[in-house]
Amino acid sequence: MEGKAKNYFFKSFLTIIIAIGIFWGLKQVLPARLFPENTAPIPGIVIDSLALDAMTNDSVSMAEADSLENDTLINRIDIDASDNSEGIGNLINFYEKLYELENSGKGKVRIAYFGDSMNDGDLIVQDIRSAYQSQYGGKGVGFVGITSLSASARYSVTHQYSKNWETQSFLNVKKPKRAFGVDGQVSFVPRGSQTWLRYVANDVINSTLLYNPTLFYGSSSNHNGSVNIALGKDSSIRHDLITDRLLNTLKLSSTTKMLKATFEKADSIPFYGVNFDDGVGVHVDNFSLRGNSGLPLSLFNTDLMNALDKILNYDLIVLQYGTNVLGYGTTDYSWYETKMAGVVNHLQQCFPNASILIISTGDRAIKTDMEMKTDKAVEPLVKHQRLYAESTHSGFINLYTLMGGYGSMIKWVQENPSLANKDYTHFNQKGAKKIGGLIYDELDKGYFQYKKLKESGQIPNRIKHSDDL
Known part of the structure; x- marks a missing residue:
């Protein structure tokens, strides 16, 4: 009886070894897509089809590569407003219009705020809109x-x-x-x-x-x-x-x-x-769509956007993305940098008189070794967002450092009252209001520095736009 048991155990063990060997052998020859090691999304995060395509195809077309050299905005200046922002002098066209509004009390300034689920239900954007309208005038929820x-x-x-x-x-x-x-x-x-x-x-x-x-x-x-x-x-x-x-x-x-x-x-x-x-003051339009990586903005028809821009006259385009490209097991976002640089250059063609501001992803925490920690992909993504802002001469606000840097999302969730949801990704209404205030303050710091330069004569009285040339 004891011999039969040993024989059965040996056969079972041998079967397992053979199965493992077969599995390992097949893994080497079958398509890699059957064994995705680094592409599983985090539950609750969705992503658009263009981003999924880009993740599996790192090649850049000649049209995209050429577009990185485009530069439609002019007359940029050097403004060092904050440790949490860079290239704020690239927003000079926006600041010029705001300055004209503040000093004349006439005309209007318009902002298009593109985002994802972070801005769902007008979160963050409604607070930025309220701050600008309270300071410079303007009524209405926008488009x-x-x-x-x-x-x-x-x-x-x-x-x-x-x-x-x-x-x-x-x-x-x-x-x-x-x-x-x-x-x-x-x-x-x-x-x-x-x-x-x-x-x-x-x-x-x-x-x-x-x-x-x-x-x-x-x-x-x-x-x-x-x-x-x-x-x-x-x-x-x-x-x-x-x-x-x-x-x-x-x-x-x-x-x-x-x-x-x-x-x-x-x-x-x-x-x-x-x-x-x-018709007067500042107006801020919220164009948020859940699951948007920002890449679908490349699908805008330039002629239609030019026609719309002649009516609405955008002065600032804000891009707040990143949530939907985190959580796929990668820390290499060079593909995203390249693709989004092409998107920004396309938007400069769609809205030629508008300054462009990139807002990075905020902090995000995931469970690692049974403990909540900042996702290791956050800082690499922020780095590449900063790089495509720089290559396209856009302004850049580092939302990650603005909210506190490493481990800050954990603190925001655990605050009393809490400022973020327990998915450790999205802000709740109180947190969104705080973020809106922080972003407005960063923009206002840049505007304060702009006014100092303007009133000291270091900036010409009239900033030429592309349609003046």
């Missing part, structure tokens, strides 16, 4: 898309819409039916259906009303579309949708508290969003 995954979580404006809107996003569609709008989406009304939008202003400082609601939409061979604006329980006003231009605008109503728009016979017309602003 709001047709649909949004975070609409229900947004407090700065109530945003509702019918479920039958057909929306394409540059996160998962590379070739849309029509060009993407400035929020990275384009929406359509299904044929033969009534489709609606509803916005309500909330009790948010400087945005208690829907100021001058204006619809943005594209060209179409459909000349029969219309939109009805509800004025009360039993009355409405009808507007025809003129679709002759690449980009069309339609003022939907005067300033109001609530707006409901119902679209009829409007199929095939690309819709982009509604803008709410009072």
Whole structure:
């Protein structure tokens, strides 16, 4: 009996050894994708298709390589504002417009703030908007898309819409039916259906009303579309949708508290969003999409963005990305640096008079050896974000050091009250408000230094823009 047991044990042990050997042999010859060692995402983090493609293809096209030499902004100056920022003098076009506004009380300054889930529901951005508008004037929540995954979580404006809107996003569609709008989406009304939008202003400082609601939409061979604006329980006003231009605008109503728009016979017309602003002061648009690495911004149609820029006149483009390229087991972000440099140069073509600001990823903690520690990929990613800001002559704010550097996310989660969620990645509302204040303060430090140089005569009275040449 004892001999049989020993024999059985020997056979089992031999079987295991053989299986391990077969597995190891197959691993050497089968495609590496079947055994991904460094590409498993962290739960709760999603990423767009362009970033996934870039991770598996490190080659750079000649067009991308050439674009790294493009330099459309001019008249930059040296401003050393803070240990947490670099290249702030590259924001001179933005600071010039802000200076003109502050001293004349006329005109307006506009900021486009592109981001990911960190800015979901207008987090961070709404606090920067509030700070600028309180200091320099301006009312209104800015440009709001047709649909949004975070609409229900947004407090700065109530945003509702019918479920039958057909929306394409540059996160998962590379070739849309029509060009993407400035929020990275384009929406359509299904044929033969009534489709609606509803916005309500909330009790948010400087945005208690829907100021001058204006619809943005594209060209179409459909000349029969219309939109009805509800004025009360039993009355409405009808507007025809003129679709002759690449980009069309339609003022939907005067300033109001609530707006409901119902679209009829409007199929095939690309819709982009509604803008709410009072025409003076500072306005900040939030263009955040969950899962965005920043790379899909390369899909913007330059002609459409130029047309939009002639109406909205952007002075500053902010890019706050990074969350969605962490967590894939790599610390080499040279591919991301190269790709994002190409994105920034493309944005300089889309918005030629705007300064560009790069905001790095913040701290992020993961469990390592049964203990929460800063993800080892954070600092390498920040390094490469700084490098593509430098190569494209953009401003750079190091959010990682601004919030405290190594281990800071752990402290933010454990603060009482807590400033971040227990995923050790995202800020909660209190934390987002603090981050918004920190970013505004960094920009304000740069502006203070700019004014000192300006008023001492070290900066010319007029900064030339590319369209002046």
